[in-house]
Amino acid sequence: MESGPLSHQLGFDGFIWFIGVVEGLDDPLKVGRSKVRIFGWHDKDTDSLSTDDLPWAYALVPVTHAAQLPTYRIGDWVVGFFLDSRLGQQPIITGVLPAIQQA
Amino acid sequence: MGCNGFKDNRTAAELQLAPAKPLLRNTAVVGNLHFGAAPGAISSGVSLSSATHASVRDALAAKSSLSTLSSSMTDSLQQFDAQSSSLLSGRSFNADTSVFGLASTATVQAGGFFSASDLTQMSGMKAGALVAGSIAAVTLLARRKKKLVNLTARVGVALSAFSIAGALVKENYNRTPYPLEEDLDLPNCSRLAQGDEAAQADPILIDKRKFTRTGIGVAVGKPSTWTRHVTSRTDLLKGFTALPGFSSALNMVFKDRKNQQTWSEPATPYAAEYPSNKATQTESGHAVEFDDTPGAERIHVFHRSGSCVEMHPDGKVVTKLMGGGYIVAEADLHVSVKGVCHISVDGDANIYTKGKLDLQGDEGINIHTKKDFNVFAKNINLRAKAKSTLDGTIIDLRYVTLPGIPVVTTSGIAPTLNMAAMKKDFPEIHGQVCKAVLEHKVEMARLKAGVIAKNATIETKAALQGAAIGPTQAAAAVAEGAAMIAQNVDTMAMILKLQSGIFPTGTAPKFEFPALTAEQEPVENPLGNPLAYIATTSAAATYRTLFFDTPQEMGDVELYQAHQQTQLLLGDIESVEPKLGGAKTTPVTGIVAPASLPIVNYLDRDTYRGNFSSDPEQTLGGTSFTYGELVDSLSRADVANPHITEPVTI
Numbered sequence: 001m002e003s004g005p006l007s008h009q010l011g012f013d014g015f016i017w018f019i020g021v022v023e024g025l026d027d028p029l030k031v032g033r034s035k036v037r038i039f040g041w042h043d044k045d046t047d048s049l050s051t052d053d054l055p056w057a058y059a060l061v062p063v064t065h066a067a068q069l070p071t072y073r074i075g076d077w078v079v080g081f082f083l084d085s086r087l088g089q090q091p092i093i094t095g096v097l098p099a100i101q102q103a
Numbered sequence: 104m105g106c107n108g109f110k111d112n113r114t115a116a117e118l119q120l121a122p123a124k125p126l127l128r129n130t131a132v133v134g135n136l137h138f139g140a141a142p143g144a145i146s147s148g149v150s151l152s153s154a155t156h157a158s159v160r161d162a163l164a165a166k167s168s169l170s171t172l173s174s175s176m177t178d179s180l181q182q183f184d185a186q187s188s189s190l191l192s193g194r195s196f197n198a199d200t201s202v203f204g205l206a207s208t209a210t211v212q213a214g215g216f217f218s219a220s221d222l223t224q225m226s227g228m229k230a231g232a233l234v235a236g237s238i239a240a241v242t243l244l245a246r247r248k249k250k251l252v253n254l255t256a257r258v259g260v261a262l263s264a265f266s267i268a269g270a271l272v273k274e275n276y277n278r279t280p281y282p283l284e285e286d287l288d289l290p291n292c293s294r295l296a297q298g299d300e301a302a303q304a305d306p307i308l309i310d311k312r313k314f315t316r317t318g319i320g321v322a323v324g325k326p327s328t329w330t331r332h333v334t335s336r337t338d339l340l341k342g343f344t345a346l347p348g349f350s351s352a353l354n355m356v357f358k359d360r361k362n363q364q365t366w367s368e369p370a371t372p373y374a375a376e377y378p379s380n381k382a383t384q385t386e387s388g389h390a391v392e393f394d395d396t397p398g399a400e401r402i403h404v405f406h407r408s409g410s411c412v413e414m415h416p417d418g419k420v421v422t423k424l425m426g427g428g429y430i431v432a433e434a435d436l437h438v439s440v441k442g443v444c445h446i447s448v449d450g451d452a453n454i455y456t457k458g459k460l461d462l463q464g465d466e467g468i469n470i471h472t473k474k475d476f477n478v479f480a481k482n483i484n485l486r487a488k489a490k491s492t493l494d495g496t497i498i499d500l501r502y503v504t505l506p507g508i509p510v511v512t513t514s515g516i517a518p519t520l521n522m523a524a525m526k527k528d529f530p531e532i533h534g535q536v537c538k539a540v541l542e543h544k545v546e547m548a549r550l551k552a553g554v555i556a557k558n559a560t561i562e563t564k565a566a567l568q569g570a571a572i573g574p575t576q577a578a579a580a581v582a583e584g585a586a587m588i589a590q591n592v593d594t595m596a597m598i599l600k601l602q603s604g605i606f607p608t609g610t611a612p613k614f615e616f617p618a619l620t621a622e623q624e625p626v627e628n629p630l631g632n633p634l635a636y637i638a639t640t641s642a643a644a645t646y647r648t649l650f651f652d653t654p655q656e657m658g659d660v661e662l663y664q665a666h667q668q669t670q671l672l673l674g675d676i677e678s679v680e681p682k683l684g685g686a687k688t689t690p691v692t693g694i695v696a697p698a699s700l701p702i703v704n705y706l707d708r709d710t711y712r713g714n715f716s717s718d719p720e721q722t723l724g725g726t727s728f729t730y731g732e733l734v735d736s737l738s739r740a741d742v743a744n745p746h747i748t749e750p751v752t753i
Contacts, residue, residue, distance in 0.1 A: 005720065025378045026377070026378070027377070027378065029290060030290045030292065030296075030297045030298075030301075030377045030378070031290040031291070031292065032290075032292060032378065065383065066291070067291050067292050067293055067383065067384070068292065068381070068383055069292050069296050069378055069381060069382075071381055
């Protein structure tokens, strides 16, 4: 990963994918954002990094439901990318991983 | 701040073609006034209530608006070909009619093709490079013409089918570009999904509450004290929805009970909380909701006219048909109701079956109408296992009208018969009856002849005796004659009375009617007599007490208390007895609301904007991180919504 200054152009600074788990859905702006703990980026210990301290992640909604809210639930694993590349503060969720749910 | 450079560049024509939410939804209260073949023709003889008048007014306004649009579309279509020719000949065309990606200054290149630079997206951005000739002007114009034709046809159909029955939708023909003013500063997801104030201000929720119907009457089958009251012949209180001058409690009962029993459409249980309501609202005003809000789970499908199906948290389903509805079954149709079923129709109702119609009520069947009850059939068979009762002030049996003029027969009293009707239907029996009548007349004549003969005998006797016998014998003969005359007079009187249906003293037949049971006795309705509320005499007070304490009243707490309050107002009683048990409680709280809330100055983006400048390469306090690696506060995700023009405090 490059360490030089960022250009702030999507893709110019690399395109970083992530997988994370949804922990919160109560977006005060009501635009469908969620708190996602991203594997490899955020501490899995919720005491050292609480859900509230996680960055808000936007959901990329399908063009056929442009005003729809995401329907994934807390606990779902999601896939996405960072708008701000290696800064990792602006996650965008593009999809949900189907899973066999376990206790 | 604007909308991040976005600008809706749709022309007036495009906006007119685009879907839009209705300006106003309403329901017509008139079911029988249709425009039909003669648009706008409403009989001048029709007397309209204020509510009806408002509906008619709204309908006419909507129709006028629709008519204007139709005319405009037709004109536009007529000018279309001329404009197309102008366009294809290379001249620029009217900007107001520019649609479907053509810039108003577009010109046609040789060969009838547009250049890529002539094409403009709705957003105002130029389209990318296009293969020359990939879009022909003729194709675009044909598409546009087709759209105009379709719209004109739709408007024409809507206009011809226009009716003021059912849903009235006032369309917004002055459509504005996006974003709509009412959506500024709000998330672009559905208001119904947002919950709270945003949802409460949504026209769908407002209209659903406005159109919730209450107080729908239920058939009672037989007259009650209340229906008897409102249908009373005196009609004194029929026009009142409240009894003037009396307690609100009584008036409430009065209003509710005018129809004896009512039901109401359940109000929408909308109580969605973000983000549980998965809702979609479309441009023209439709909505679909899948609401997972705990305790308020709903499914709701809503059409812009107001028609909707809503499944409530408890499983109730409310179906609303603003424009009427149809159920067409090509095979059997079964309806099963475990509870009570109410069908209330404001207009007329028809049940037609080509086969047999069976009605069965295991606990009884009551039919009640305020007007005539007519039954027409080839044969009517009424069979009662026990008692059969027919009651009425006048009972007309076609051949016999009761009460008629009774005549005495050897077996008792008989009513007079309608001989003309009998002769027409039963000439043979009519002949027999005529014969009996004739015999009766002969008998009467015989009696009369007897009287006349006796009179002649008396006169003869008197004359002879007065001439040939002594005074004593003559006097006896005169006395005998006088007695016979008196006898004749009595006979004549009896004949006359019999003829007129009057029985001589002591000969009238006696009928022993059984005493009426309490259920059969007519119950006087105190509310049907307004004097019951006005009189202040002790007799009136007793009257009220008697009628207000009937078992029926005592069994209805609401009614009983209302009457008690009325008596209290009238001074009949000093207090309402019996009082309800228990003690009235007063909520107590130790929490006092502060006069004003503390002001907290949160930091927002404007606090940072322009106030910091740093070298992106500068390191942060002895670490390997640089300013350039910090999050740019101007592009933080939580303030990046394009619709938010004001600083947002998180």
